[in-house]
Amino acid sequence: MKKVTKIAEVKNPNVKLKRIRVAAYCRVSTDSDAQLESLETQKTHYEKYITARDDWEFAGLYFDKGITGTKKERRPELLRLIDDCKAGKVDFIVTKSISRFSRNTLDCLELVRKLLDLRIPIYFEKENLNTGSMESELFLAILSSMAEGESVSISQNSKWSIQKRFENGTFKISYPPYGYDWDGEKMLINPEQAAIVKEIFAALLSGKGTQAIADDLNRRGVPTKRTGHWTSTTIRGMLGNEKYVGDCIFQKSFSDSSFNRHANHGEKGQYLLKRHHEAIIRREDFEAAQGLINQRANEKGVTKGSAKYQSRYAFSGKIICGECGDTFKRRIHSCTDYKYAAWCCNTHIQDKSRCSMLYVRDDSLKQAFVTMMNKLVYGHRVILKPYIDALKHSSADDSLRHIQEIQTLMAQNTEKRETLTKLMTQGIIDQILYSRETNELLSQADSFRDEMEALKNTVSEDVTKVTEATVLLHFAEKGGMVPVFEEELFEKFVSRIIIRSRTEACFELKCGLTLKERM
Structure with a gap:
């Protein structure tokens, strides 16, 4: 029998172990002394917890004070943590529990998926859950749903308490008005x-x-x-x-x-x-x-x-400055012997150095709309009909074809995940490889779904444009010339007006067309 001798590995003292950059996230819901004391305790705990490990490098502590956990948009420190993850400053996140991270199921899953796309796992201490080794999102979804249910329960109890204080007149106004x-x-x-x-x-x-x-x-x-x-x-x-x-x-x-x-x-x-x-x-x-x-x-x-x-006027909120992008405001201008209505850029009114766009007269804008509509009535055969035909036969067909291609890719993605499950069940691949490959396929499937949703929205927008253009065509075919400005007509066909100068306006129609008109 052949003799095999094991040669032990020799550790090179010059090779340094790569350390994982670990960040911690904490949150308390109120500014009460007890809650702030809890926050200080969490901060101290995580600083010691992370620095105690040789393979971890402390990447920072992110904490939100006196902020609800039901909306991620209201937590600046959480959003800063996500931005630092995108910038490659963090490799791993530790937090106390799912309820401290997010009480909203959709937000929680969205944040976890976003971080997994960046290959950054989250460890929830209380639940002993590491998102980097999850086989599926089901467990996380159940737990975050429980956290959201707990938040709803707390909210209902809080509302009941506030309601009683409303009824007996003991509610305290912590932020009074000016004065x-x-x-x-x-x-x-x-x-x-x-x-x-x-x-x-x-x-x-x-x-x-x-x-x-x-x-x-x-x-x-x-x-x-x-x-x-x-x-x-x-x-x-x-x-x-x-x-x-x-x-x-x-x-x-x-x-x-x-x-x-x-x-x-x-x-x-x-x-x-x-x-x-x-x-x-x-x-x-x-x-x-x-x-x-x-x-x-x-x-x-x-x-x-x-x-x-x-929206007290037809143009209210619909006139956009072509220079700064702000909306226009209606004002009354006075001359020696008469007054007239005009529309002015809000930014220009506040600071002329930030926007040089001058005002446009209300009557000039109305006349420009009348002229534009009459041109459409006169030339509907060469403008509207070809436009509708192009909408029907171009982008919608491409989008539908692309949707079919994505559906095929999604079916292949599902087959790959099923194959991975079989291979893992038969012991051909280990749990770690299975989890990594499955997470990548799940992330890919999410991207496919997002892309398909965007394409479906595109198709829906094209259908809406065809509908709006058809309505406009029927008006142009049956209606005569427009003699004066009609507010109902403007609201029916125009989405907004872009003012390029005092002499040029661009009417963006609901059917997708943009038509320039001189004033």
Whole structure:
């Protein structure tokens, strides 16, 4: 029998073991002392936990304070961690539990997939779960769903508690409006800000508009609550805030089942508590201000909360500056013996050095639309018909063909995963190879699904364009020349207007066409 002698490996002292860069993520939901103490404990734990291992290199600690875990967009440190992972600064992530990482199932799975695409696993201590060695996402989905359910339960308990405080008038307003400060128990008047509040109400009652009031405050350098910029919207909100007369309406907004915040327009009950705190404005002046605001709205035929309130003119929100990309605002210009309406770039109004686009007259823009429509009516056979035919026979066919190709690739992907499962079951390949290859195939399948969804959206957009173009063609075939501007016609066919100069406007139609017109 042949004798085999094992020769032991010789470790080269000059070869350094490659260390994995490990980062930790922590989060607490509130700014309470107990929660912040918990955060400090977590930070200390992870610094010791990571540095204790020779094969790990401490890559940083990322922590969010007083922030909900239901929305990843609201957690800047988590987003910074993802950005650092993309930049190649992190190889591995450690966190306390799934609920600390994310209470939203979709967000959790999306983040895990995104990090796995970067080949960066996450280790959840509480669940003893390493995403780098998972055979599937099922276990993670179940656990993150439980975390989301726990968040919903906590949210419902919190809402019940807040609701009771609404009903008995003990709810505390931790962030009071401009003019007030919070001392931890009640709202107190801020004398400097209160003087500005009184000035705003007095200016309105003297006949000034909200934009003129905002411009005056900005010109004088008066700081806002958050040292921002005064706008007419801010002024309108203050003029309608009942807190300035000492009253308080609870539940002006609410969260839906997806944790999104909405203004309460009657969907939920509200609670009015009079004489909740010291008033800044006399009730008579406040009611006079509301009467004046309502009178101005009635004169313009505007009802608060209606669609017309949000877009009171046909061009509102639809005119885009071709230089800076901002929207245009309607203003009244005065000449010696007459006035006229014009549309001005919002950026140009605030700072002419940032945008040099000059105003365009409302009547010129309307006439340009009439001219453009009449050209379509006159030339629909050479413009609209060929355009519809091209839409029907080009991009949609290519997209459908591409969708079929992706479906074939997805079927092949599924077969490969099934083959891997059989090979692993028969012991031909080990668990590590199976997990790595399966994760790659799952990631590839996700990419295929995303691409297919985008193509389906493209096909849907093309179908919409064909529909819109057909409606426009029928109008052009049956309708005569357009004599004057019709608001209904504009809203029916035009998506938006790009202003290139005072003499050129580009009408982007809902059917996908963009037509230039001189003014």
